[in-house]
Amino acid sequence: xxxxxxxxxxxxxxxxxxxxxxxxxxxxxxxxxxxxxxxxxxxxxxxxxxxxxxxxxxxxxxxxxxxxxxxxxxxxxxxxxxxxxxxxxxxxxxxxxxxxxxxxxxxxxxxxxxxxxxxxxxxxxxxxxxxxxxxxxxxxxxxxxxxxxxxxxxxxxxxxxxxxxxxxxxxxxxxxxxxxxxxxxxxxxxxxxxxxxxxxxxxxxxxxxxxxxxxxx
Amino acid sequence: xxxxxxxxxxxxxxxxxxxxxxxxxxxxxxxxxxxxxxxxxxxxxxxxxxxxxxxxxxxxxxxxxxxxxxxxxxxxxxxxxxxxxxxxxxxxxxxxxxxxxxxxxxxxxxxxxxxxxxxxxxxxxxxxxxxxxxxxxxxxxxxxxxxxxxxxxxxxxxxxxxxxxxxxxxxxxxxxxxxxxxxxxxxxxxxxxxxxxxxxxxxxxxxxxxxxxxxxxxxxxxxxxxxxxxxxxxxxxxxxxxxxxxxxxxxxxxxxxxxxxxxxxxxxxxxxxxxxxxxxxxxxxxxxxxxxxxxxxxxxxxxxxxxxxxxxxxxxxxxxxxxxxxxxxxxxxxxxxxxxxxxxxxxxxxxxxxxxxxxxxxxxxxxxxxxxxxxxxx
Numbered sequence: 033x034x035x036x037x038x039x040x041x042x043x044x045x046x047x048x049x050x051x052x053x054x055x056x057x058x059x060x061x062x063x064x065x066x067x068x069x070x071x072x073x074x075x076x077x078x079x080x081x082x083x084x085x086x087x088x089x090x091x092x093x094x095x096x097x098x099x100x101x102x103x104x105x106x107x108x109x110x111x112x113x114x115x116x117x118x119x120x121x122x123x124x125x126x127x128x129x130x131x132x133x134x135x136x137x138x139x140x141x142x143x144x145x146x147x148x149x150x151x152x153x154x155x156x157x158x159x160x161x162x163x164x165x166x167x168x169x170x171x172x173x174x175x176x177x178x179x180x181x182x183x184x185x186x187x188x189x190x191x192x193x194x195x196x197x198x199x200x201x202x203x204x205x206x207x208x209x210x211x212x213x214x215x216x217x218x219x220x221x222x223x224x225x226x227x228x229x230x231x232x233x234x235x236x237x238x239x240x241x242x243x244x245x246x247x248x249x
Numbered sequence: 250x251x252x253x254x255x256x257x258x259x260x261x262x263x264x265x266x267x268x269x270x271x272x273x274x275x276x277x278x279x280x281x282x283x284x285x286x287x288x289x290x291x292x293x294x295x296x297x298x299x300x301x302x303x304x305x306x307x308x309x310x311x312x313x314x315x316x317x318x319x320x321x322x323x324x325x326x327x328x329x330x331x332x333x334x335x336x337x338x339x340x341x342x343x344x345x346x347x348x349x350x351x352x353x354x355x356x357x358x359x360x361x362x363x364x365x366x367x368x369x370x371x372x373x374x375x376x377x378x379x380x381x382x383x384x385x386x387x388x389x390x391x392x393x394x395x396x397x398x399x400x401x402x403x404x405x406x407x408x409x410x411x412x413x414x415x416x417x418x419x420x421x422x423x424x425x426x427x428x429x430x431x432x433x434x435x436x437x438x439x440x441x442x443x444x445x446x447x448x449x450x451x452x453x454x455x456x457x458x459x460x461x462x463x464x465x466x467x468x469x470x471x472x473x474x475x476x477x478x479x480x481x482x483x484x485x486x487x488x489x490x491x492x493x494x495x496x497x498x499x500x501x502x503x504x505x506x507x508x509x510x511x512x513x514x515x516x517x518x519x520x521x522x523x524x525x526x527x528x529x530x531x532x533x534x535x536x537x538x539x540x541x542x543x544x545x546x547x548x549x550x551x552x553x554x555x556x557x558x559x560x561x562x563x564x565x566x567x568x569x570x571x572x573x574x575x576x577x578x579x580x581x582x583x584x585x586x587x588x589x590x591x592x593x594x595x596x597x598x599x600x601x602x603x604x605x606x607x608x609x610x611x612x613x614x615x616x617x618x619x620x621x622x623x624x625x626x627x
Contacts, residue, residue, distance in 0.1 A: 064355050141443055
């Protein structure tokens with residue numbers, strides 16, 4: 033380009049792209065790559081550094097707790113006395129140990145444990161159809177916590193993972209004194225999944241954690 | 250050319266008023282990056298929507314209908330506030346689509362999950378429970394939405410000429426993000442409650458109630474800050490103010506997301522979000538008032554020759570280029586408020602036509618001018 037003249041289209045372009053548009057567009061592309069590729073990759077390679085210790089108690093929902101096995105990692109959720117925010121009636125807790133995942137979903141539910149498990153199965157069947165994956169289910173069996181609360185469970189076997197689904201319904205809290213309010217009934221779904229060998233090796237931990245669930249009500 | 254006519258030409262040139270937005274620009278890399286990232290976002294969102302449609306279709310449809318109506322209300326409001334050199338509908342739509350699909354699917358969904366998980370792994374799940382969202386979303390999401398404003402600035406440099414344009418475009422981008430997130434929360438609410446659609450309606454009610462101090466407002470402040478930071482040919486860069494506004498948008502977003510943890514189980518649980526909302530709205534109004542004065546000046550310069558010709562009166566020009574309260578006050582003081590409104594509307598259309606025709610004396614401009622005279626006579 034000669035000084036004092038307007039650049040031609042060819043001079044303004046690099047491989048057919050206007051030069052002045054390249055830097056900002058590449059900046060945005062780089063930002064997208066950092067967020068959608070680099071950060072998830074760093075996350076996948078980062079181990080947990082804050083394993084559950086003896087005496088820690090996880091709060092699954094308002095007034096409902098679980099004693100996690102020491103050494104497992106709390107991937108999401110809240111430990112009693114360690115958070116500033118309160119845990120609501122609808123909450124998720126996830127514990128992991130190696131390739132085994134122990135997931136708990138709590139939310140208000142008015143029916144019986146068997147009705148909750150039926151609803152969970154219906155949702156899972158819809159999701160399996162959409163994903164083109166199916167899992168075989170076992171017969172249902174009774175599960176009882178150390179507090180004496182009865183639930184219902186079943187086992188599933190899929191292509192890559194197997195595990196169990198257990199459903200309970202707890203009284204999560206009493207209505208305030210003198211009020212006409214109903215007792216809040218809280219459904220708790222536990223999904224344990226992982227490769228068969230890994231699950232077998234942790235069976236005692238898993239059973240102990242399920243049986244430790246209790247309600248303050 | 251008279252001074253007034255020269256000022257008019259300069260106002261049209263500086264404001265970009267009357268320019269049209271051409272989306273397809275094969276020689277502009279921003280066009281290809283926009284298409285790539287919106288395409289990637291649609292792909293990621295489709296994965297989610299297919300799950301929602303399979304198992305939570307009632308919740309998904311409820312969310313789309315309810316938040317579709319919320320979107321219409323806010324689109325109308327933002328357009329209503331953009332009353333001078335309006336952002337063209339195609340540019341506003343490109344901003345909304347970026348927020349709805351690109352910023353969510355190609356940036357925030359994966360980025361937020363990764364950052365929240367890293368907080369849990371590094372500082373413990375309880376820390377992430379309290380502070381994860383407040384420390385992840387404001388950075389990831391404001392950068393993701395701001396990236397859209399930057400891309401559109403490269404696609405439409407002649408249209409985005411002032412911080413006010415950044416404010417309005419940012420509002421459209423933020424609104425797209427907000428509605429996309431709202432619809433997700435609607436069906437996720439049902440998913441987290443064993444498929445109960447009642448939980449979806451609780452989510453819809455809460456998200457609608459808190460929709461004012463939300464993404465459209467965060468990104469409006471961020472967008473104005475970005476334009477001030479970069480500067481435009483006729484609006485010199487103010488790096489400190491621009492950076493300050495972008496950081497303010499992130500800070501307000503973080504305080505809003507962290508308000509439950511900040512207040513804890515105290516009696517202040519409602520005070521913190523209320524305070525944050527108050528500060529955010531105050532900042533938004535300040536940015537609006539500060540940046541809109543440039544647009545008002547352009548309107549005044551554009552219509553000054555019409556005052557000289559006697560088509561528009563000086564008082565009408567004050568109303569046209571003034572605030573809404575100035576306009577309302579002027580209308581109230583006139584004998585026939587209905588006729589005055591008609592005249593002002595006709596004068597607004599005349600301004601748009603003059604800008605569209607680049608200040609030339611065209612047949613369309615003459616027709617628009619005649620319409621002002623007719624409105625005055627009825």
